[in-house]
Amino acid sequence: MTYVVTDNCIKCKYMDCVEVCPVDCFYEGENMLVIHPDECIDCGVCVPECPAEAIFPDTDPAATPAWLELNYEHASAWPNIIHKKTPPADADDWNGVPGKLPHFSSKPGAE
Known part of the structure; x- marks a missing residue:
């Protein structure tokens, strides 16, 4: 099992x-974070910390195979992030906006 970041993280x-x-299994995109599934140790400590409630175990219906694939693909290309930065102003x-x-x-975040 791994955890997956889903669409409510976008923006x-x-x-x-x-x-x-x-x-340190989070990777930063321009407007979203992802989890590298091969690095996640399934501890789940990130889940209650997410104000957007965007992180789910891969066994949850919200963590569809498409989200798992998106996390894997972009974690392999984006820079690793190990410290909290300031979120976007908006x-x-x-x-909570649906359909984001x-x-x-797909652009990487700032290193």
């Missing part, structure tokens, strides 16, 4: 999860 990117991850406005996948950016 929110709060990064509270990064601070508690014991294995993160609270985007939190069209806003997803």
Whole structure:
């Protein structure tokens, strides 16, 4: 099992999860974070820390195979993030907005 970041992280990117991850398995995109499934140790400490409630175990229906694939693909290309940064100024406005996948950016985050 692994944990998966899903669409509510898009344009929110709060990064509270990064601070508690014991294995630094989060990777930063321009407007979203992802978890590298091969690095995640399934501890789940990130789940309650996510204000956007965007992280799910891969056994949860919200963590569809498409989200697992997106996490894997982009974690392999984006920079690793190990410290919390400031979220986007409009993160609270985007939190909970349904259907955010069209806003997803495949560009890497700032290193």
